[in-house]
Amino acid sequence: MSPGAPAALAVRLAGLAAMLDAAALVPGLRVLDYGSRDGWSGTLLEASGCQACFAAPPGSAAPPGHLLHDGIRLDLPAASQDRVLCHRALFAADDPGGLLADFARILTPGGRAVLLEEAGGPEIAADRLRLAAEECGFVRLDRALFGQQALLLPPAAFTALLAEGPAEAAEIAALRALARPALEGVRLFVLHRAAGP
Structure with a gap:
């Protein structure tokens, strides 16, 4: 195990817990x-009392029981899922916008897509993601800070937290110090569908 592996694993596990x-x-x-x-999270989802299905990104070997995404459309009916958990896959997709639209299609009204991306992957512009999500029918994007429990913030509040300045409040400085390791290792986005009529 490399010297930084335990810290990297801790950040990854914190990200998954926050997700x-x-x-x-x-x-x-x-x-x-x-x-x-590998469907590892199925055990956690089942322990939560959820009904899980799994999909593998194009070009990957789909484990038994996984849908294989063809890169165009998930083989799931519209409004058939209450949540989508996306692990380090959206921004690596050939067509992230198309995949995002498909997530919106399969989510029920009021559903959420939770996107976990690690640092070192493609750079993510939150404003571009928000605009793309709105085009697909999502009504809100939150970015998450996490320590022991995820704190969902609108993008403007998240950006303000990251902006360092000489006159910042002690509370903001303390929150930033707490969140910095997670901010540097994992990015978590939550997209919300509009509730039904």
Whole structure:
């Protein structure tokens, strides 16, 4: 194990815990787990009382029981999932906008797509993601800070937290110091569908 491996694993596990927390899982929810590759999270989803299905990104070997995404459309009916968990896969997709639109298509009204991306991957512009999400029918994007529990913030508040200045409040400085390791290692986005009529 390399010297930085325990710290990297700790950040990854914190990100995964925050992802599950941000998904606001309750028993009975139908959850698409996209990109976890080995379906490891199925045990956690089942323990939460959720009904899980899994999809593998194009070009990957789909484990048994996984849908294989063809890069165009997920083989799931519209409004058939309450949550989508996307593990380090959206921004690596050939067509991230198309995949995002498909997530919106399969989510029920009021559903959430929770996107976990690690630092070192493609750079993510939150404003571009928000605009693309709105075009697909999502009504809100939150970015998550996490320590023990995810704190969902609108993009402007998240940006203000990252902006360092001489006159910042002590609370902001303390929150930034707490969140910095996670901010540098993992990015978590939560996209919300509009609630039904």
